Amino acid sequence: MASGKNTGWLTPVELTPPSLEDNTADVDRLLAALEARLGHGVDVPLELMRTIPAELREAAYRVRCVLARDRRRWQLTGIAGVAGGRRLIGAAVDLGTTQVVLRLIDLDTSVTLGEHAFENPQARVGPDILARIHHADSAEGLGEQQALIAEGLNQALASACKQQGIDTSSVALLAVAGNTTMGHLLLGLPPRWIVREPYIPAVNSPGLVSAAELGIRAAEGAAVFTFPNVGSYFGGDLIAGILSAGLDESEEPAVLVDVGTNAEVVLGNRDWLVGCAGAAGPALEAGAAEIGMLAGQGVIDKVWWETASGKLAYRTIGGGRPKGICGSGLIDLAAALFRSGMIDLRGRLVKSACKGRCREVDGERELVLVPAQDSASGEDLVIDERGLTSLKKAKAAMFAILETLTASVGLKPEQVGTFSVGGSFGSVIDPESAITIGMLPDLPRDRFRVLGNSSLEGATRLVQDAGLLERIYAIRDRITYMELNVNEQFMNRFSGAQFFPHTDPERFPSVKTQVV
C-alpha cells in the first residue's frame, strides 16, 4: 500500500531552477524533489509530462502538486503555481444507478464548493442494473454506456464549475463511489460475469485511472479513483458509506443501512465487518409507484398525518405544487396511511378509513394524495395498491436482511448500538416512519442516526483527506460478504416481514394503529 505522511492531496514543492551546471530534465527534477520529500516513487502521466516544462517556468519553479494514490502507487495528477497559480479542485461522485451526484471540493482548503445532481444518462438504455448489463453484452453497448456516463459527468462538472467560476481544467482528481456495475460501466469494463454464476467482477480494485482515457474533461493528467468493490453485489458505494458512518471505528456493533435499489446492510465494529445486499426493487427509487421520483425541486419528501385536522399533510422540496414523491416521502406516506388505518396489515387500502380519498379504477383501489387542483401537472397524484405492494416488499427485504445479518453473528437487533440510515435517492429517511412500516426494528429512537447520501459523503471525505485511502482498502479487505440467494432463513424472514409492520406485531410494541 502506498503510504506517506501527508494527509492532503497537495504537496507544495520549490525547485532550484536549471542551469548549465545543473541540467537535469524538468520532469526528472520535479520527481527527484517529490521523491526526496515523500520517500517513495511517483508516477507521472504522459499528459502531465507534456505540460510540466511550461508550468514550471511559468510558476518560477514553485508549484503545488496533486499527488493521488491507490493501493499500489502514487501518481501526479495535477500541478499549478504556488503564487497566483490556478485553483486545484477535487470532485466527489456518488455514481448511482438512477441518480448521480457530483460535489466539488477545493483541494487547498478542503471546503465543499458546489454540487450537481443528474439522472444517470444510462437510464436511456435500461432502467436498472440488469438491463444495463444485458445492453453491455456487446462492445458497442458497453462503449455507449461508458460514453453516456462520461458525458453526464462532463456536463455536471462543467455546470458545477461554472457556478463557482472555476474552469474544469482545475479538476485534478475525481473520487467515485458506485455499485459494482456502475463502476464497471464508467470504466468500460465488461459487467457480463457480474450476474452469471459464480458472479465475478472484472476488477475489484481498479484504483487510479486516467480521466482523459475515460473521456472525462478535467485537468491534464487528472485521475479518477474508483472506490474498491468487495464483490459483484457489494460495491464501492457501500465502502464509502461505511467510511462515512465510521462503522469500522465503532467500539460496539453498529449497523449501516443503505436504502436504494438494493437494500444494503453492513454490521460490524472496529474488529469485524459483515455485509449483505439484496434486491429491494426500485420501489423507493422512482420506479414502482407511478408518482415516485427522485428528490428534487417540487417533489414531496415528507408526509405526515395531522391528527387534529384528520388530514394527510406533505412538504414539497423548494415549496410549490407537488409533481411527485421521493423515497423518504413514500416511507412517510405508508407510515401515515398505516397509523391512520387507511391501509391494513397487508397494505391494502381500507375504503372506510380513506373516506373520499380512495377510489377504484379498473377494479384496483388507489388513494389520491394530491388532488388535481393542487398538483403541478393538474392531474391527481395517486398511490395504488401495486405501488404499496412493492413498497411492502422493499421494506420486508430490508428488515429480513437486517435480521439475518445480526443473527449470523449471534446478535439480536437490540444488541446493536447505532443504526446509521442512509438513502441514495437524495433525501433523508425518517426512522420513525421506517419503524412504523417495519422496515427498521422497533428500538429506542436515539440509536438511529440519519445520514443523507452516505456514499457521496464518503467520497467527499476522501477528497478532503487522502489519508483515508488506507482505511478504505482496510474496510474492503475486512468485510465478509454474506450471500442471501441461497439462505433459507432469509426467505422465511422475508415472508414474515410482508406485513405492516410485521406478522408478529409484538416485535413492534411502539407502533400503534389509530383508526381514524
Added chain:
Amino acid sequence: MASGKNTGWLTPVELTPPSLEDNTADVDRLLAALEARLGHGVDVPLELMRTIPAELREAAYRVRCVLARDRRRWQLTGIAGVAGGRRLIGAAVDLGTTQVVLRLIDLDTSVTLGEHAFENPQARVGPDILARIHHADSAEGLGEQQALIAEGLNQALASACKQQGIDTSSVALLAVAGNTTMGHLLLGLPPRWIVREPYIPAVNSPGLVSAAELGIRAAEGAAVFTFPNVGSYFGGDLIAGILSAGLDESEEPAVLVDVGTNAEVVLGNRDWLVGCAGAAGPALEAGAAEIGMLAGQGVIDKVWWETASGKLAYRTIGGGRPKGICGSGLIDLAAALFRSGMIDLRGRLVKSACKGRCREVDGERELVLVPAQDSASGEDLVIDERGLTSLKKAKAAMFAILETLTASVGLKPEQVGTFSVGGSFGSVIDPESAITIGMLPDLPRDRFRVLGNSSLEGATRLVQDAGLLERIYAIRDRITYMELNVNEQFMNRFSGAQFFPHTDPERFPSVKTQVV
C-alpha cells in the same frame, strides 16, 4: 528500480478458476498470482482490464503475460493463452532523425523476425533537428510531428507484421532508442528547451508509455519503452549503442563512435563512462553532398581505388545502376580520392590527378563519380568541393571530439583498447577509409570493431532480454557528459583536423598518398 528473477518479458501463469467459494475478481486474481510469483506489485492498464475477463475464460485460466517495466514499476502489457494462444511480439525501434528502423522479435523465442526501414516522415516539416524543434514550438506543430511518426511506425508495424503473417495486435511492447529530440517528438513532449540555454529536456527517463495514447496500433495495453536520455545532446540511441557495444562491461578503456548527424563518442569501461556529442552536420546523412542519400536499394555503399586499372570502383546495394551514395560510401570515396591524389590535403580536387573526371561548373570544381550512361537517373552522379568540405568538417568534428574526450580523462587515443564504430545511416563504415581521411586515429586495425546500427542492436537486445533494463539505467546514471560548446581545446583540435588526414601527418603514419 523494478527488479526480479525473470530475464524474459513473458511470465506464464496458471490460475484456479473462480467459484462461488472463491469469487475474487478476474484482474485481482491474475495480479495476486503474478505478485505472489514476482514478489512485487504489477500495474494493469485500463485497456487490459477490459479484455482480461474474456481472455482468461477463453484460455481456461492458463495465460502468458507480458510484463514490461521501467525504473519505477512493472506493468502488464499483453496477455495470451498458453495453449493455442496468439504469438506475443516485441518491436525494437531505432528512431533516427532521418531514418527509422523497426525490427520484430518473438517474445517467446527471442528470435528476430523481420525488419522494416523508412524515412522519418517528420522530414516533411523539417530536414533536421533544429527545424523540427522550431516547428514544434506551436502545439499544432508538435501534435503534427507526433502524429507523423506514430503513423510511420503504424505503417512499418503493419508491413513488417504482414510479412511474417502476424497481426499487429500481437505486438505488446516497443523499445525505442532515439536521440533526445526524436524521443520528445514521439511522445509529444515539447522539445523547445532542448536548444535553449541551459538546454533542458522535458524528461530524461519517460519509461513506459501507453502505445494507444501515442496513437500506435498494437496489442490492447501495449507499452512503449523509450531508452532514457542523459541530456539534450546525449540521447537514448547512444545508451542503446553503449549497451550493444558492451562498453559498460569492458575491462580496458574502450570507445564507441556513432557517426550520424551528430558525431557522438563515448569513452569508458566498467567503472566509468564519459560521453560527448557534437554536430557533425548532415554530411554523412544524405544532406550536404547532392548525391548523398540513405543506404537502400541502388545506393553506393562502398567505393575503392583500383590501383591496377587506375579506376574508381564502387558497389551498389542490391546491384544495378546507382542512384546515389550513402555515408559509408562517401567516407570510402573521400579516402579513395585522397589516396589517389585526386584531392589534396585541404580536400580540394586536383585537376591533373582527376584527369577526365573533374570539371568546373559555375567556377566550382566537381568530380564525376558515375557518368550519366551508368547511373539510374541517366544523369551524372557528381561530388563537388562543397560536399567535400562538409565531409571534412564532419570528420574533423569526430576526430576532435575523440581527442578531447580521451584527453579529458588523461588518455591518448592509442591507450584505448577497442574502438567500436557504428553509423546510423544504414550501412557499415570501413575503418580503413575512416582512418585515411583522419576521422578515426591511426591505430592497429584489430582495435576497430565495426557495428551496424548500434542503436537498433541495443533496442533489439533489450527486447530479447528484459534483464538488461537495470544495465540501461545504470549506464545512463554513470555517464558524465562533456559540454563541447564551451570547450576551447576542442575548437583548436577541430581546426587542426580540417585537413586530410590532419595538419600533423605524423599522427597518421600509415596513411600514404599515391599520386596517380
